[in-house]
Amino acid sequence: MALPDTVSVPRRGPSDARSAAWLMGPAYLWLIITVLLPLAAMFYFSFLSDVPIAGRNWYTTFSNYEAFFQQEFYRTLMWRSLRLGAEVALWCFVIGFPCAYVLAKTIKGRWREALFLLVIIPFWSNALIRIFSWTMVLRGNGILERFLAWLIPGFGSLDLMFTYPAVVIGLVHSYLPYMILTCYISLQTIDDSLVDAARSLGASRLTVLRKVILPLAMPGIVAGAVLIFVPVIGSFMEPRILGGREGTFLGTVIEDQFTAVFNWPLGAALSFLLLACVLIIFAVFQPILRRAS
Amino acid sequence: MITPSYRLLTVTGALMLGATFAHADTLRVLNWQGYGTDERWAIEQFEQATGHRVVHEYFNSEQEMLTKLRTNPGAYDVIVINAAYTQQAAEEGLIQPIDLADIPNAESLDAELAGHPHLSLDGEVYGAAWVWGVTSFAINTQAISEPPNSLQVLWDPQYAGRIGWRDDAVESVQFAALLTGQDINAPDDFDEIRERLYALKPQIRTFWGSENEWNQYMASGEFDMATYWSGSAARSGGHFGLPIEFVTPREGAIAWLDGLSMQTDAPHPEAAREFIDWMIAPDFYTYWDGEVGAPISANVEAVAALPDGAFNKALMEDLEQVERLPFMGPIEETMRRQMLEVWQETKTYFQE
Helix, strand or coil: CCCCCCCCCCCHHHHHHHHHHHHHHHHHHHHHHHHHHHHHHHHHCCCCCCCCCCCCCCCCCHHHHHEEEEEEEHHHHHHHHHHHHHHHHEEEEEEEEHHHHHHHHHHHCHHHHHHHHHHHHHHHCCCCHHHHHHHHHCCCHHHHHHHHHHCCCCCCCCCCCCCCHHHHHHHHHHHHHHHHHHHHHHECCCHHHHHHHHCCCCCCCCHHHHHHHHHHHHHHHHHHHHHHHHHCCCCHHHHHHHHHCCCCCHHHHHHHHHCCCHHHHHHHHHHHHHHHHHHHHHHHHHHHHHHCC | CHHHHHHHHHHHHHHHHHHHHHHHCEEEEEECCCCCCCCCHHHHHHHHHHHCCCEEECCCHHHHHHHHEEEECCCEEEEEHHHHHHHHHHHHCCCCCCCHHHHHHHHHHHHHCCHHHHHHHCCCCEEEEEEEEEEEEEEEEECCCCCCHHHHHHHHHHHCCCCCEEEEEEHHHHHHHHHHHCCCCCCCCCHHHHHHCCCCCEEEEEEEEHHHHHHHHHHHCCCEEEEEEHHHHHHHHHCCCEEEEECCCCCEEEEEEEEEECCCCCCCCCHHHHHHHHHHHHHHHHHHHHHHCEECCCCCHHHHCCCCCHHHHHHHHHHHHCCCCCCCCCHHHHHHHHHHHHHHHHHHHHCC
């Protein structure tokens, strides 16, 4: 996805710099005001003993971060959240990549537009509505079970509702379009003659996929996986509704700190620990990520 | 010279103006959704009688309510506050003292509830006792024919995977404290409580968060029994016609009291007092309980006005039989955090 290093940069005079500042200024000002400032405030909150409002005593402390390392359950939940993110990203790849391949390489013209629309349309509906629709599908004697019972008479109960798989199903559905779109873009740029060349040199279809298509599509796959992994590890709405008793993750605990117990400092500290964890993961995988893209 | 009749006309005119315009305030009420004050008929009657408009805002937890009070000073006139939080709100300066003498219907409030220590701070009353009830559980009468009489049944393996539980740290700890005979507002043996809560793992089908959610889960047959509030049970059973029965366990139940308070610098204090008076009145209560289903009124005359056999009359008789009826009270901040920690630990244990 990165620009090639060889893009030549035209010489810029001072007037160019000024116009660049004028053009970029509003966007960066907007980002500073709407993203960086609140984030900085939250970062500050994470070092306080209590929410800094009138009538409350507060002082700066590391105790919110210490709590994470003292209480084992926070780490258990962190691990669960990371696992959920990885699993959802994996399933999105397994389901989304073939779909993107067919869209990019096999189908042409109006059909492609129509099929694209089918991928995008669920994206336009509210996430909450999508998740509640899933509750109707997954619940005991719901749409899915009735369909399976009709297909295979005597089919027992799946009992998917309020389980970990239910959370994965809901999240995969929510984030699948990211994977399809990013993979589609990188697959489309692959020159068909490369595939033809490989085939003419005797490569099997599987070898072509492994040696030609997958490496060239890697930037899209990585971008899709990152776009999915990061929001999923902090998700709280889908686990709450679909996961039931098995739907406790770090995201739901952070939400509890903000909404249920008014402990913003701890919630903020947990959020930044999650962010730190994501950054560490990306740093560790940096060589792979760079090579991939 | 002004003739007497002309003067009379002006005075009357001024009074009428006063009644219809000068005091026509827009009252902002903060409450749980669907909890009495926002009943359409009640608002219409109140608006007709007083000329004030009533606008509602809602919260989903007491902490959210407190957050709203903190972040929107001078925005609300009337707030429904659980008595366990009234002192905290008063200490933080979020709500103002109320003189019950200004509220005519307060005269017939149950003396014990009106003067409940949880509703006052430093000798001043900060909340007018409104309604009270208990937290216990309700059974699905289609799944269970013989109503149980003990809290223990929630832990009975017979109902594994069939229990609905409210995802609330304080309430969960209080149930365990009640069962193990501890002080529900400051339990001392957290190991015992943790053990009890851990034992719920095979039992719980899912967590519920709001009355609406509870009704949906019950209606779709997800629960055989679920923890619940008595006032909500009256609504779900009566108004929504769900096949449920509220259980008063012999060990007792968690009692709670809701008061009506006014925010500090409430924009329309006069109208707020009128609204509180309206809410305490027997007329409102009997209609609310009859048509929708309500908790028990703190107003003695209002309860007396209920027809015989009413849910709340029967409940009051049942509650006289139980071993303990501890009221939810203010909880120390450190205690609250400990309760939350135990509950989060429990929920993490549920994942394994």
